[in-house]
Amino acid sequence: MLRSLLPALSLALVLIAIAWLNPRAISYFGFSLMLNLAIPIALATIAQMFVIAGNELDLSIGTFVGFVGCVTATWLKDAPLLGVVILLGSIGVYALLGALIHLRNLPSIVVTLGMSFVWQGLAILILPKPGGKAPDWLLALMAFKPPFIPFPIIAALLIAAVVHFGLMRTSYGVILRGSGGNSAALKRAGWSLLRTKIALFALTGLFGVLSGMALIGITTSADANIGNGYTLLSIAGVILGGGEFVGGRVSPIGAVIGALTLALAASPLLTFMHIPPDWQVAANGAILIIVLAARVLISRRER
C-alpha cells in the first residue's frame, strides 16, 4: 500500500521542499515555468514504460527524441506531408525493431544501443547545426494557457489517464502486460508474442514522436543533441514511478508522476537550494539514489 503511494509521496516531498524554499514558485506562473519541460519528459517516460512492460529496454529513446525534434523543426514545418510520412515511418521502424528482437531473440539493449547511433546520425544529417523552427500550430498548442490550472499539469493528467486506460484497463492491455509477466503462459493461451512485442515497440515509437514534437513546441528550434539526456531520465522515471525492469510491473500514472518529480528535482529545486549549476547533475543523481533506495526499503518491509 505504502509502496504504491511512494511515487506520489516523493513528488509531494519535492513540492513541499520547493514551497518551503520559495513560496512564490507555488503559483500558476511558477508551475508553468517549472514544469515547462515536464511534458516531453513524461511522454518519453511513457514511451520507455511500454518497452519495459515487455521486459525490454530502449537505450535509443533519447536520440530518437532528438531525431524527431529535428524532423519537426524542418520538414514538418516546410513540407508537412513529408514530415508526417517520416514520423510515421519512424514508428514503423520501431515496430520492425520489436519484430527483429522477438524473431532473432536479440537483447534489446544491444539493438537499441546500435539504433541510438543511427538516430543520432540521422539527426545530425538533418540539422548539422542548431536551428530550424517549430510549426506554428505546435507552438500555439504548447503555449496554450488554460484558466486556473497550468497547461503542463493538465497535459500530465491527460497523458496519465489515457495511457492508464489503454494499458491497465483494456483487455488487450492485459495481454501486453502479461507478455512481460509470463510470456510462456501467454503463448500457451494462444496469443502471438510477436504481435505483443511489435505493439509495445510501436507504442514506444509513437510516444517518442509525441515527446520530440512537444519538446520542439517548447524550445521552438531544434538541435541534434537535444534529447540525449532523455534515455536515462525516462528509465529513471519509470522506476521512480513504481515500475520494475522485469516482470511486466509498470504503472502509467506512476511513470508520469516519476517524470514530474524528475523534472522538478532536476533544476527548479536545486536552483532554489542555491546549488551551483556545475553540481546540479550530481545532486540530481543523489536525489534519484535516495528515492530509489527508499522504494527498495519500503517494498522490502512490506514483504
Add this chain to the structure above:
Amino acid sequence: MPEASADIIRPDGAEKHFGAVSMDIIRLDGAEKHFGAVRALDGVDFSVRAGECVGLVGHNGAGKSTLMHMVAGTLTPDSGQIAVRGGVEASYSVPRAQQLGIRCVFQELSLCPNLSVAENTRINHASLNGFGWRRKAAHLIAAKLDEIFPGHSISASDIVGDLSITSRQMVEVARAFTVTQEPLELVILDEPTSSLDAHTAGQLLAFVRRFIAAGKSCILISHVLGEVLGNADRIVVMRDGKVVAAGQADAFDRDRLVTAMGGAEAREKAAAEIASGKPEPGPLRVRARPARQQDGNELIARAGEIIGLAGLAGHGQTDLLLAIFAAASRAKTGIEVTAPVALVAGDRQSDGIFPQWSIAENIGIRSLARLRNGLLISPQREAELAQLWQRKIGIRTPDMNNNIFSLSGGNQQKALFARALGSDAKIVLMDDPMRGVDIGTKLEVYDLVREEARHGRTFLWYTTETEELDNCDHIYVFKNGRIVANLRRDELTEEKIIQSSFGDAA
C-alpha cells in the same frame, strides 16, 4: 470425506458410455517425439473417452509431460497422428485444441504474476473483451473458485504474485474450468495437487468427480498414487517414453503401479530401513519457538534426527524454517542453532536454481569456501564435488557442466539436495522439496536423508505429503503459525495430523 461419495459417482467400466461407446475425445496413434538424441516419446498410443478420467503415472522424464503437451497442442509429434472425436487433425495447435474444448493445467504455474486473478482469466478467454470485461472476468473466476474450493479466501482483484503458491495453484485450476464461448470437454491436470494441502486437494478431486459425472473428461497426472487409484476410471503407466501398462483402475493397486513404473526394489529397501533400529540421538542442534507461539511448545532437534513439520500448507512451517536459517548467521531471540545450516528450497524455480549456471556450479555454490584455491574457485575441486554427488544421488546427465535446465524436474531437485548435502552444513532444512517429484527420485532421496541422519546430520523437513512423515523421528504439527501437536513416529497417523490441523486446540 470425499472418499465416501466415490462409489456412487464412479461408473462401472464402459457401461455408461451407451450410444457413444467408442467416442474418443482425443486419440493419439504412434506418437513419437525426439529432443536431440533424447527419445521423449517412442510410439505411444493414447486415448480418452467422453465421461472418463484417465490417470497417467510414471517417473519424471517418462514422457508424461511431452504426451500432454501434444494433447494440448503445444508440441507437435515428429510422427504419428492425432484424432479428435474421430476426425484426424492435420495441423493440431493450441487454438485448435481450445476450439475443441481441450484445456491443460501445466505443472509449472502458467499465471502471469504481475496481473490480477481476473486479468489472468482474461488471458485464456479471447472473448472476454469490450465494455465490462473486467467485471465479467471477475465474476467468472470467482464463481468457479467458489464452486471448486468453497471457503477459499481469494479475491478476483488480488495480484497473483502476492498470493501463496497454494492459492496460485487453486487459481490456475479454477481458471482451466471456466467457460465462455469455447466448449469444455477435456481438462488435463498435471500434478494439480502438488502445492495444495490435503483439504483443498480433497475439494479439487471431489470436483473432478462431479465434472466426470457430468459427462466431461479428465486426464489426471499425479505422483500421489492414492489420488490416481481413487479417482481415475482407467490408468495408463508410462516408462521411458512408452506406455508399459494400461487398464481399468480397479485392476491396479499401489504395488502393481509401483512395479509397472519400475520403483519396486527401492520401495522394499526403504521399508526395511525404516524397520531397523535407530541409535540414541546426539547433542542439541536446534531449539526454536515460532514467533506466534504463545504456550511453551517449541521445536527441538538433535544430531541425527529427522524432524517433520506437518499441517496444512502455509501455516507457518516455511516461516519457521526461514527463521532458523536466519538465526544461524545472526542471533535471534527464541531460536538456538548450534551448527551450520543449509536450506533446500521448495519453489526451486524461484528460490533454488541459478538458471544460467551449470549443474556443477549449482551444486558448488554452498561450498565455495572449500572449493577455493587462493582467490579463485578451483574448477577441478568443483568438478570433483559435482561428480561425487552425481554418483551418490544419481543425477542423470551425460555431463555435469551442462546447464541445470537440461535436467528433468526431479533431477534438478536432486542437484539442490546435492548442494545442501555436499556442504559443511550439519543441519539441513527442507521446505517441501519433493513437490512434483516422481516416486523413484523420492525414494532415492529418502534413503539418502536417512543415511545422512545416521551419520549425525539433522533434518528439519516440512512436507505436505503425509507419507513422507513416515521417514521422520518426530513430527510437529503447525496451525496458524503455531505448533499445535508434537508426535513421535509411533504415534503418527494421518487422522491425528488432520485432527490437529483442523482442531481448535491452541
